[in-house]
Amino acid sequence: MKKIEHIGIAVKDLEASNAIYEKLLGVSSYKKEEVVSENVMTSFFKIGQSKIELLQATSKDSAIHKFIEKKGEGFHHIAFSVSDIEFETKRLISEGFKPLMEKPKKGADNKLVMFFHPKTTGGMLVELCQEIK
Numbered sequence: 001m002k003k004i005e006h007i008g009i010a011v012k013d014l015e016a017s018n019a020i021y022e023k024l025l026g027v028s029s030y031k032k033e034e035v036v037s038e039n040v041m042t043s044f045f046k047i048g049q050s051k052i053e054l055l056q057a058t059s060k061d062s063a064i065h066k067f068i069e070k071k072g073e074g075f076h077h078i079a080f081s082v083s084d085i086e087f088e089t090k091r092l093i094s095e096g097f098k099p100l101m102e103k104p105k106k107g108a109d110n111k112l113v114m115f116f117h118p119k120t121t122g123g124m125l126v127e128l129c130q131e132i133k
Contacts, residue, residue, distance in 0.1 A: 005081040005129045006051035014056035042108045079127035
């Protein structure tokens with residue numbers, strides 16, 4: 001693990017939330033991107049080395065929609081930057097962490113991603129991210 005890559009926040013209204021975070025952070029979103037495979041629209045903010053990802057569901061089938069229905073808007077996941085996502089995935093599985101997918105896949109912000117179940121990570125949804133070269 002290299003660093004915390006970003007913090008994911010589930011929101012109902014991406015544009016309204018963008019306005020809030022622009023005021024809060026004093027910067028504009030640097031990127032908006034739809035991740036069709038996950039049924040979400042994302043918006044990224046960067047301050048220093050830290051990034052925040054806002055996630056809005058684009059369908060009721062989205063994990064974000066289900067999360068908001070169950071828990072409301074707010075903190076959704078923490079993502080860690082890794083150099084070798086295949087290695088880290090195998091390592092975490094060998095340590096007893098349960099993956100939520102069979103293998104890493106393309107996510108937002110030019111990253112390969114892999115998620116691990118909160119029941120095995122102390123209650124926190126954990127994402128691994130590797131820059132796609």
